[in-house]
Amino acid sequence: xxxIVLKEARTGHDVPVIDGVYLHSIYNPVKEAEAFVTTNMxxxxxxxQFIVLGLGFGFHVDQLIKYLxxxxxxxxxxIIEPNLELIKLFNQKRPFLNNKTVIKHLGDVNKxxxxxxxxxxxxxxPSVLVHxxxxxxxxxxxxxxxxxxxxxxxxDYASIVHPxxxxxxxxxTDESSIDDFTKSISRLKTLTDKKxxxxxxxxxxxxxxxxxxxxxxxPGL
Amino acid sequence: xKILILAYNTKDFLSCAxxxxxxxxxxxxxxxxxxxxxxxANLAKLIPxxxxxxxxxxxxxQTFKSRQIYSDAHALNxxxxxxxxxxxxxxxxxxxxxxxxxxxxxxxxxxxxxxxxVSFNPNKSLHASxxxxxxxxxxxxxxxxxxAHDLDTQINSLPFTKGSHLNIDREFINLANENxxxxxxxxxxxxxxxxxxxxxxxxxxxxxxxxxHELISLVDSLYKSDSYYPILLIQGDAEEKxxxxxxxxxxNNQIITINADLYxxxxxxxxxxxxxxxxQSYLQLADLCETSSLCVHPNTSFxxxxxxxxxxxxxxxRTEEANIGPSLYATIEYYFENTKITRSELDLYLTxxxxxxxxxxxxxSQNARRDIEYFLSRQVAAKVFAQTEIFHAVGHEKEMSRxxxxxxEPMTTILRTLLSTIRSFINAKNSTRNTxxxxxxxxxxxNFSNEKNLCSSVVHYFKARIENAPYGNSEENHRYxxxxxxELKNNLQTISQILVSTSERIHRSxxxxxxxxxxxxx
Numbered sequence: 001x002x003x004i005v006l007k008e009a010r011t012g013h014d015v016p017v018i019d020g021v022y023l024h025s026i027y028n029p030v031k032e033a034e035a036f037v038t039t040n041m042x043x044x045x046x047x048x049q050f051i052v053l054g055l056g057f058g059f060h061v062d063q064l065i066k067y068l069x070x071x072x073x074x075x076x077x078x079i080i081e082p083n084l085e086l087i088k089l090f091n092q093k094r095p096f097l098n099n100k101t102v103i104k105h106l107g108d109v110n111k112x113x114x115x116x117x118x119x120x121x122x123x124x125x126p127s128v129l130v131h132x133x134x135x136x137x138x139x140x141x142x143x144x145x146x147x148x149x150x151x152x153x154x155x156d157y158a159s160i161v162h163p164x165x166x167x168x169x170x171x172x173t174d175e176s177s178i179d180d181f182t183k184s185i186s187r188l189k190t191l192t193d194k195k196x197x198x199x200x201x202x203x204x205x206x207x208x209x210x211x212x213x214x215x216x217x218x219p220g221l
Numbered sequence: 222x223k224i225l226i227l228a229y230n231t232k233d234f235l236s237c238a239x240x241x242x243x244x245x246x247x248x249x250x251x252x253x254x255x256x257x258x259x260x261x262a263n264l265a266k267l268i269p270x271x272x273x274x275x276x277x278x279x280x281x282x283q284t285f286k287s288r289q290i291y292s293d294a295h296a297l298n299x300x301x302x303x304x305x306x307x308x309x310x311x312x313x314x315x316x317x318x319x320x321x322x323x324x325x326x327x328x329x330x331x332x333x334x335x336x337x338x339v340s341f342n343p344n345k346s347l348h349a350s351x352x353x354x355x356x357x358x359x360x361x362x363x364x365x366x367x368x369a370h371d372l373d374t375q376i377n378s379l380p381f382t383k384g385s386h387l388n389i390d391r392e393f394i395n396l397a398n399e400n401x402x403x404x405x406x407x408x409x410x411x412x413x414x415x416x417x418x419x420x421x422x423x424x425x426x427x428x429x430x431x432x433x434h435e436l437i438s439l440v441d442s443l444y445k446s447d448s449y450y451p452i453l454l455i456q457g458d459a460e461e462k463x464x465x466x467x468x469x470x471x472x473n474n475q476i477i478t479i480n481a482d483l484y485x486x487x488x489x490x491x492x493x494x495x496x497x498x499x500x501q502s503y504l505q506l507a508d509l510c511e512t513s514s515l516c517v518h519p520n521t522s523f524x525x526x527x528x529x530x531x532x533x534x535x536x537x538x539r540t541e542e543a544n545i546g547p548s549l550y551a552t553i554e555y556y557f558e559n560t561k562i563t564r565s566e567l568d569l570y571l572t573x574x575x576x577x578x579x580x581x582x583x584x585x586s587q588n589a590r591r592d593i594e595y596f597l598s599r600q601v602a603a604k605v606f607a608q609t610e611i612f613h614a615v616g617h618e619k620e621m622s623r624x625x626x627x628x629x630e631p632m633t634t635i636l637r638t639l640l641s642t643i644r645s646f647i648n649a650k651n652s653t654r655n656t657x658x659x660x661x662x663x664x665x666x667x668n669f670s671n672e673k674n675l676c677s678s679v680v681h682y683f684k685a686r687i688e689n690a691p692y693g694n695s696e697e698n699h700r701y702x703x704x705x706x707x708e709l710k711n712n713l714q715t716i717s718q719i720l721v722s723t724s725e726r727i728h729r730s731x732x733x734x735x736x737x738x739x740x741x742x743x
Contacts, residue, residue, distance in 0.1 A: 113291075113292070114292065116295060119285070119290075119291055119295055123284060123291075148289075150289055150293070151292075154293075157293060160298075161298060162297070162301045165298075178293045186345075190344050190693070191341070194330055195330075197326050197329050197330040197341065198300075201326035201330065202282075202296075202297060202300050204322060204326065205279060205282060
């Protein structure tokens, strides 16, 4: 990991420098951060959940929080930052004071996308704001994050499935998806396990569009 | 008893309130739970006597499954967790209110002593707890002439009980009452004994069921009348707001519009004397609030899910082009003042009741064919599926005679095919040629269920029974198929008898003198 050097801006604020790149303006990081909010206003206004790509040293996030508090918005912010040392330094020097703003270390992308709470947060479609300097410094990591795709093979995710379902899914070692697995259940003549009904219902719920369809011409499975 | 109602249908979710009332009326010690999709969760809070609502967030599960940033594991876990509280109970009874395959899977997956409705056999065939449950299953596209409440009453074997109240927030009720009192006071100097007519104009498909020019015409008539006052009802979407702006321009912002989602709309409905509505959920809410409705239907399939409140009205457009505003106003005058309807661009039906349950009597209808099909199909359904004799004089004797004549050919074809299929079936044990002919015959019979005639309901029922043969071994299946074939034969003969007796009635009413003479001679 490249070394982080802290330099003092003209305003007296600490500005980290990584590989010769200043993470914020050395003249006035606060003014620069205000401009960040103004530039991204279309993504900020009328929203209350945010993902910020890049911690920098938090000035842009401070201004975002300031704006949201002034609008009395009940906000939540998740910051995605690949540099663990930067996170540690930030938390030492100028940590966020409440749990409405959370920093997530982008170390293992698979691990991040396996966290249920993070996925629930993504489901609510937060607004995504980009700290350009951080993005450019860690382009490959952020690309991985933005283009991430989970494996659809059961063998790759069976370990994070509910323990009661694992028994059935851990048996699958080939390149089968859950849809392949449920198709194999539907080819059985009889159902031997109640969980077969669960998998068939799951398939019906997720493969059919809209209401679970009852195909009158072939009501059986 | 611990009862779980599985209600995964979002369009007519609110109707399950009647089912809850039935269970509650049967015993106030019944503990009633409902499971529904997230979309219905808010409406579920309106239903009284429900101990707990178990929500399945279908959209979230589907999103987790379809988008690759989410693992399928999370979709599975979400679904499993949603079912876990229900799985941990042993239910005395599960009622599959949304009578479809998905609901049957859930019902069979959970632990219960009894399932009313549909479930799965171990051999993966669908099992219906009764004839009516099978009928409800195959009528998913509103094809039944028996109302959904009556189907549920028969499946449940509990008497139909009207809802007594909804769990509407007291605060909303008080606010609505206060506001309407104020409006009445303001109107007192221009309109005595004013009747508030609510107008909800967006259909289930999200499109305008009553066009702007029709609304303007209707609102104008109501606004200028001495006795009525229009209240526009919206749920806040962009298209509705656009229409409201247009109306406000035309009426100088004098027309009252109430923007309320279904969760609070009940408080408003209770203050209305009549509501004109176009969407299923609003209609069900009106029924539960015991507010009479005039439902504007886009097509004829309202028999299964129309209003169940006696004396409510259903209107079906006769053409797309005509302005129905004046016709709606004429219907309102009929409803309140019994004014005769001499001309209408709508076919109008009145909710009434007969031995089978809810029936829609034509009040003003120019579609004789539709009415004949409805009444005869209902007569068939009553006799075949509910062993009940019902008869309603439809009139339109000429059209009825024509209809009966038209039914003879398909009936003859089906019977001929059936008899040859039965012959092949009986001889199939001895010859593969007969087996082959039997299979061809069955295929032909199944295809008849797609045709539109008086026999299609019984053929469809037959097909569903065959496709869901419950037995694993060939001998039991053989006996089962034989039973179904002869059951179809009996049902077709019942239809034939109905057609014959109807013909005789028409003939008798056309020749009263001949009948009297023949009676005298006897």
